[in-house]
Amino acid sequence: MAETRDKIRCPVVNIAAAGDTVLVVGPEKLRLRVQSLVLKAVSKLLGTILGPDWKEGDDIRGAGLPVEILLPEENATALRCICAVLHHQVKLIPQIMAVNDILRIAVTANKFGVIDALAFASEFWLCPPNKGASDLIVLAAAATLFKNIQAFRDITKALILNYGGFYLDLSSEDVVSVLGERVFCLLEEQRGFARLKLGEILIGGINAPACVHRCGWTSKYAFAYMKLLETHNLWPTALSVVGEAIERAHRMPHPVPEESSAECRFGYKHCAPEYRDFIRYGLDDLTSRIGICLHCFHSNRVGPGFCQMAHGYQYLSDQ
Ligand SMILES: [Zn+2]
Ligand SMILES: [Zn+2]
Structure with missing residues (x-):
């Protein structure tokens, strides 16, 4: 019953509608349906988490069901955005984001080693116009992680x-x-x-x-x-x-x-x-x-x- 309630509270976000994996992210258990091959291709860490050593997952994938991977310590907003970029799902990327969310994306992307894959998307997030100093210093931290010299x-x-x-x-x-x-x-x-x-x-x-x-x-x-x-x-x-x-x-x-x-x-x-x-x-x-x-x-x-x-x-x- 508890599991059913969780699923009602957090419907799956279909980043890849036919994806073979559901990432269950953060304490709020946001469910992101993704294609494991896409994530494995860009991230060694995600490759390890989703990789062949995870035999149970492969068995379930073989049966045609998406595998659930629990990532309770990750930031759900950040990982949702990162997965959307990696799957080229532009509509799932917010047009306007709080600077703290941008920094969380940068921290999470840095952890998973996908900074380079987010280089072009981060160009839009790191624009300084019309931002106050307390926002700019947060963006400066994000720009450092994104390795964007110009930003x-x-x-x-x-x-x-x-x-x-x-x-x-x-x-x-x-x-x-x-x-x-x-x-x-x-x-x-x-x-x-x-x-x-x-x-x-x-x-x-x-x-x-x-x-x-x-x-x-x-x-x-x-x-x-x-x-x-x-x-x-x-x-x-x-x-x-x-x-x-x-x-x-x-x-x-x-x-x-x-x-x-x-x-x-x-x-x-x-x-x-x-x-x-x-x-x-x-x-x-x-x-x-x-x-x-x-x-x-x-x-x-x-x-x-x-x-x-x-x-x-x-x-x-x-x-
Ligand atoms: Zn003179
Ligand atoms: Zn210099």
Whole structure:
């Protein structure tokens, strides 16, 4: 009777309608009907669980009945999604997933050795847009397990550009178990470095080319530019959220000096300094460099600066 009640509570999810195996997953006993050959082909561990040593199972399969395999310690949501991907059942893969479910999928896929088989599906799950910092750090952990260098870089870049709080506040047991605590130090270091570079670029904008003669033309524009930095909250002490500061710098208008300058015999050459163009290259270069390189992260090479390597490939190979 108890078994009958279980089956009523958890109907079989037909990932492979004619599959020869039913995985009974997690404490909730979610039943996933799958084709054992598909799972054996991609996972050594699943190959062992479903393999020829499991004689009883083979006997039942021989009789045309699906075999039930109990996996009570696995995460049901994660294994359902992994099996759906491996069986190319796109309709069974949720369009929107909580980041913690994505991390559970990554942990389970890593355990069963099917990370490579999920590479393309994980591209959609690891997109950082419109996610808060507490979600992004979970996605960063998932990206590490999926060995996706580009996603890890994009996610850590979003964390550095758009978050102004303490990174250690984002720590959780699940994240630390994958990334360790070093990642929080690296994020703090790179954000601090990015703030310093941004301040250097903005203050360096004062040197935008103008008249080199002592007519005051350069000074009146430089003064107006510095006042603009202040009114747009771009003084080096006000660069808490780096991405917002870069946006403000891009939107800052051209300075209009209030003072007049002296007569200049080269006045016919005077033109307003192009401060925004002058700093734009530095801002774009800085933005392109932000983000932690997963390859360097694993090899302990990454420091407070940026990755100087041209690794040239998107996924980490097994080393
Ligand atoms: Zn001049
Ligand atoms: Zn690198």
